[in-house]
Amino acid sequence: MTLKNMREGEKIVLVVRKHWFVLFRNVLALVILFVLPFLFLPLFFGFLAQGQTPTDFPAGVGFFFASFWTLIIWNLLFARWTDYYYDIWIVTSQRVIDIEQKGFFNRDVATLFNLNYVQDVTTVLTGIFGNLLGFGKLQVQTAASRDEFVMYDIADPVRIEHEIREAQRKYYPPPGQGHPPLPSE
Amino acid sequence: MNDPVPVPFPIPNDPSIILWLFFWFAIAVTVAYAFALLYHWIRYAHMYPLVWVMLPIYLIGVVILIGAMVSSIAAV
Numbered sequence: 001m002t003l004k005n006m007r008e009g010e011k012i013v014l015v016v017r018k019h020w021f022v023l024f025r026n027v028l029a030l031v032i033l034f035v036l037p038f039l040f041l042p043l044f045f046g047f048l049a050q051g052q053t054p055t056d057f058p059a060g061v062g063f064f065f066a067s068f069w070t071l072i073i074w075n076l077l078f079a080r081w082t083d084y085y086y087d088i089w090i091v092t093s094q095r096v097i098d099i100e101q102k103g104f105f106n107r108d109v110a111t112l113f114n115l116n117y118v119q120d121v122t123t124v125l126t127g128i129f130g131n132l133l134g135f136g137k138l139q140v141q142t143a144a145s146r147d148e149f150v151m152y153d154i155a156d157p158v159r160i161e162h163e164i165r166e167a168q169r170k171y172y173p174p175p176g177q178g179h180p181p182l183p184s185e
Numbered sequence: 186m187n188d189p190v191p192v193p194f195p196i197p198n199d200p201s202i203i204l205w206l207f208f209w210f211a212i213a214v215t216v217a218y219a220f221a222l223l224y225h226w227i228r229y230a231h232m233y234p235l236v237w238v239m240l241p242i243y244l245i246g247v248v249i250l251i252g253a254m255v256s257s258i259a260a261v
Contacts, residue, residue, distance in 0.1 A: 060260030067253035075218035104221040
């Protein structure tokens with residue numbers, strides 16, 4: 001991955017995405033939405049017929065509406081995927097960048113915090129699926145004015161916490177244990 | 186003798202008129218989505234390489250589904 005507006009000497013350490021279950025949840029909702037008309041329309045027309053022969057539609061009408069509905073869901077499916085795929089956090093040697101895609105034409109890119117400001121990192125796995133599949137939120141306490149940052153629904157937050165601490169130790173070691181590179185603010 | 190039950194709302198003699206309305210609605214929605222998706226995919230492709238896999242899958246699906254709609258209108 002390449003990133004525009006990198007600082008001098010900055011290197012990408014890690015790219016973090018939301019857990020695949022977040023995408024699965026959205027896709028499952030679309031799948032349910034997709035099958036609903038196929039389940040309920042035959043029931044609806046059967047109800048209208050009230051035990052008699054249902055009204056015959058011309059050949060192709062059913063196929064047309066099946067294609068129509070599939071096309072709508074197809075568009076929504078790729079929009080959901082884009083929303084999921086474009087939401088990332090990038091841990092670099094100097095900072096953590098949050099890139100959030102909010103629907104279309106609303107893309108928020110922000111530096112969450114600089115690594116040298118990190119004071120404490122905690123992870124929380126919530127819910128049944130969060131514990132079973134190992135995803136949850138990661139909270140970072142910093143020394144900056146905005147003091148806490150939260151990354152929600154990320155995969156393997158314990159590993160991410162470890163990586164952030166490692167990057168901090170490597171690039172911003174405690175005084176007397178090395179010479180950290182100076183970030184160009 | 187089971188006779189077909191009349192539907193309780195008026196249907197034009199030529200049902201393809203209704204189908205064309207739905208068709209153009211679907212085309213308008215698809216054009217909007219395709220523009221937004223392709224714009225984002227191509228613009229940020231340097232950061233998200235998987236879009237080059239999804240792009241042809243999406244477009245092929247759109248072409249097949251629009252083709253299916255047109256052919257089913259022709260069959261009416």
